[in-house]
Amino acid sequence: MANYTFPDGFLWGGATAANQVEGAYLEGGKGLTTVDLMPAGEKRGPVMKGYVPSLEPLEGEFYPSHEAIDFYHHYKSDIALFAEMGFKALRISIAWSRIFPTGEEEIPNEEGLRFYDSLFDELKKHDMEPVVTLAHFDVPVHLVEKYGSWRSREVVGLFEHYAKTVFQRYQDKVKYWVTFNEINMLLHLPFMGAGLTFQEGDNVKQIQYQAAHHQLVASALAVKACHEIIPDAQIGCMLAAGMFYPYTCDPADVKKAMDRDRESFFFIDVQARGYYPSYAKRFFKENNISLVTEPQDEEILAAHTADYLAMSYYSSRTTSTDPEITRKSTSGNVFGSVRNPYVKKSEWGWTIDPLGFRITINQLYDRYQKPIFVVENGLGAIDTPDENGNIEDDYRIEYLREHISAMGEAIEDGVPIIGYTSWAPIDMVSASSGEMKKRYGYIYVDRDNQGNGTKARSKKKSFDWYKKVIATNGQDLD
Ligand code: BGP
Numbered sequence: 500m501a502n503y504t505f506p507d508g509f510l511w512g513g514a515t516a517a518n519q520v521e522g523a524y525l526e527g528g529k530g531l532t533t534v535d536l537m538p539a540g541e542k543r544g545p546v547m548k549g550y551v552p553s554l555e556p557l558e559g560e561f562y563p564s565h566e567a568i569d570f571y572h573h574y575k576s577d578i579a580l581f582a583e584m585g586f587k588a589l590r591i592s593i594a595w596s597r598i599f600p601t602g603e604e605e606i607p608n609e610e611g612l613r614f615y616d617s618l619f620d621e622l623k624k625h626d627m628e629p630v631v632t633l634a635h636f637d638v639p640v641h642l643v644e645k646y647g648s649w650r651s652r653e654v655v656g657l658f659e660h661y662a663k664t665v666f667q668r669y670q671d672k673v674k675y676w677v678t679f680n681e682i683n684m685l686l687h688l689p690f691m692g693a694g695l696t697f698q699e700g701d702n703v704k705q706i707q708y709q710a711a712h713h714q715l716v717a718s719a720l721a722v723k724a725c726h727e728i729i730p731d732a733q734i735g736c737m738l739a740a741g742m743f744y745p746y747t748c749d750p751a752d753v754k755k756a757m758d759r760d761r762e763s764f765f766f767i768d769v770q771a772r773g774y775y776p777s778y779a780k781r782f783f784k785e786n787n788i789s790l791v792t793e794p795q796d797e798e799i800l801a802a803h804t805a806d807y808l809a810m811s812y813y814s815s816r817t818t819s820t821d822p823e824i825t826r827k828s829t830s831g832n833v834f835g836s837v838r839n840p841y842v843k844k845s846e847w848g849w850t851i852d853p854l855g856f857r858i859t860i861n862q863l864y865d866r867y868q869k870p871i872f873v874v875e876n877g878l879g880a881i882d883t884p885d886e887n888g889n890i891e892d893d894y895r896i897e898y899l900r901e902h903i904s905a906m907g908e909a910i911e912d913g914v915p916i917i918g919y920t921s922w923a924p925i926d927m928v929s930a931s932s933g934e935m936k937k938r939y940g941y942i943y944v945d946r947d948n949q950g951n952g953t954k955a956r957s958k959k960k961s962f963d964w965y966k967k968v969i970a971t972n973g974q975d976l977d
Contacts, residue, residue, distance in 0.1 A: 503907035505973040510628055510918025512588035513581060513941075514875050516635040516680065518564050519927040521594065523571035528608040530600025531555075532637040533648075533694045534564045539933040539948060547688040547931070549697040554644050561950060563928040563935070568944045569954055570927075574618050577956065580942055581924055582625035584962060585969040589627050590874050590920040591618065592635035592680065595661055602639035602657050607664050615665075619672040629673045630874065630920060632737070633662055633721060635680035636930060638694030648694030649685075649710035652793070655717045662721040666728040674732045675917075676725055677809045677874065678718040681739035682770070683763040685711055687833045691930065708788050715769045716796050722803040735872055736770035737809035738763060739834075742859045746819035746837055755818050759834075764866070771808060771867040773801040807917060808867055811875030812902075815839070815855030833931060847879055847937060853901035860909040860916070870915040876902050877922040879929060879937040882959065890943055890959040899961070899968075900976045907973060921965075925956065941965050 518534035525531070536553070537546050538560040546552075556562055570577060581589055595602065597611030622629050638648050646653050666676075684692035686707055693710050697703055718736060725734040743759040745752035761778055768776040774797070783789065816836035819825055828838035838844075842852045860871060878898035882890045899921060910916055926940040934948050941962040946952035967975055 501904065501907055501974050501976065503904075503911040503973075505907065505910065507972075509916075509972060510588040510630070510872075510920070511969040511973075512586040512590065512627065512630075512918065512920040513924025514590035514630075514920040514922050515570070515592070515924070515927065516632070516930070517592045517594035517597075518567075518635065518637050519923075519930060520567050520570035520925070522565060522567035522569040524562075524565040526571065527597060527610045527614055528600055529594060529611060530596035530602070531640040532594060532596040533640060533643060533690060534637055535562060536640065537562065537564065537691070537933060539563050543933045547691040549690040549695050549703075551690055551696045554640055563933045563950065566950060567928050568925065568946060571614070573954070573956075575621055577925060577942070578618075578621045578625060578627070580956065580958075582627065584924070584941065584966040586625070586627050586924070587969070588630050588675070588918055588920055589622055589924075590630040590632065590677075592632035592637075593665055595634060595637055595658075596639040598664060599639065599657075599661055601641035602654075602661070603641065603645075607668075612668055615669065616672075619669060623672065628675060630675040630677065630872070630918075631665075631669070631673050632677040632680050633665070634658070634678070636684070636691050643694045643696060647696070649713045650695060650706050652713060652791075655713050655720065658717045659720045659724065662717075663724045663728065666725050670729045670732075674729070675872075676721075676732060676734040677737050678721045678734065678770075678805070679714055680737055681811060682711075682714060682718070682737060682766045683739050684833075685714065686762060688931070702787065704786050705788050708783070709790060711766065712790050712792060712796075715766065716799055718770055718805075719799045719803040722805060723799070726803070733806040735807040735809040736767060736805035737811070737874065738767050738863070740810040740812050740859050740863060741814050741816055741834070742855065742862055743836075744815060744817045744839065744855075746817055746821070746824055749820065751820045752818065755820050759816070759818050767808060767863075767867065769800055770805050771869055773804045805869065807870040807872050808863060809872045809874040810860075810863065811922065812856050812859055812873065813876065814850040815842070815852040815859065816850075845878060846881060847932070849879070851878070851898060853905040856902050857905040857909045857912070860906065860914055861912055864914040870917050872917040873906060873919045875920070875922040877939045879939050881936055882926075882938045882943060884943070888957070890957075892959045892961045895939075895959075895961050896964050899965070903968065903973060903976055
């Protein structure tokens with residue numbers, strides 16, 4: 500028996516994002532969104548980073564988001580499968596461009612609103628709490644074209660209008676909101692995180708931090724609007740979490756690990772505490788960054804901090820000041836981590852570090868004292884059906900078991916955790932690689948990297964395992 504107890508009402512479930520599951524990319528009046536321009540294959544990397552060849556899909560490229568797993572037409576049967584596992588919550592995101600196809604309309608697209616109405620009704624039918632992200636890696640392409648996306652102040656007001664519209668519409672249906680998915684992703688994959696595009700010679704850091712300021716203000720305005728419109732709702736900010744370890748105890752390595760952590764904490768420091776951290780001033784000065792702000796910004800940030808901290812955790816990270824170490828052992832993840840010899844790694848080079856999960860949760864709670872909601876955690880792996888067509892994903896069960904157990908320990912350490920929505924309940928398009936073969940689900944989807952397959956759903960071994968975890972409120976992880 501476990502030596503920890505998950506609280507009553509703990510929100511077990513799964514997490515998805517519109518751009519990775521819905522497909523139907525131009526159906527129901529939806530406008531083109533940034534992820535619809537991210538091709539599969541080698542060209543995806545530069546696009547995610549902001550070097551975007553065209554603001555229209557190109558002939559001859561395959562764009563996995565256009566069809567994705569067609570959740571748009573399968574959501575009822577998919578939700579029924581989640582209900583079978585006993586989900587208490589489902590995290591989804593609203594595609595901004597389904598509600599405002601260009602991002603600039605005054606009147607929302609009713610068909611888009613109706614789609615999410617119906618989705619939320621379906622969740623309610625199964626007693627599942629929706630957890631809704633306002634922006635999960637998508638910006639209407641029109642706003643990129645006209646304003647350069649989040650680099651422009653204009654977009655703050657447009658986002659606020661979008662946020663208010665969905666709060667009004669879904670006020671009786673949605674009580675858990677998240678403003679920006681993994682807001683710190685803006686620094687690593689700026690087109691994916693914030694729709695930013697660059698030309699040669701741009702001062703990339705200046706543009707990124709100006710855009711970050713706009714997202715931070717927009718996030719605070721969304722918190723304000725949410726509290727006004729839905730007083731009994733909670734709205735969180737979200738971090739792609741995973742602490743940096745120093746490669747050695749050389750103080751220079753320790754200092755570097757602190758600096759790397761601060762790159763991410765920067766965002767949450769503002770969203771959770773309500774003001775720019777002290778170290779930002781020096782950082783801006785040394786990097787020739789000068790933010791254009793408005794007089795009311797300080798007050799907006801201070802008055803409307805997030806209610807809870809949502810986090811994703813896949814890996815810890817490691818950093819070193821020794822160029823030899825860095826050169827020899829950089830692993831594949833977007834945060835540019837050095838290979839840590841003490842932990843295993845996934846097929847995609849992401850470290851597998853459940854103790855790091857417990858440490859990270861503790862670190863975040865020590866820093867912010869806000870309840871934590873783990874809204875993503877899971878293992879991307881290649882699943883191969885056996886001769887009977889079954890998928891025995893014991894590796895996934897092992898990953899989840901160790902991480903859920905580490906989260907249980909963090910609860911015993913005293914951290915209030917609202918829930919756990921694993922990434923992902925069903926196979927979907929990978930955000931970073933665009934692949935289908937990087938699978939996370941309890942439910943297999945028959946679709947390959949090129950978009951072939953019937954899209955039929957089938958249960959993996961982990962399906963029944965997770966069902967049991969939920970039924971025992973995390974006590975039975977065997
Ligand atoms: C997070 C994103 C998700 C998701 C997950 C797994 O960064 O919020 O959208 O996809 O990581 O990453 P990937 O799909 O790249 O394996």
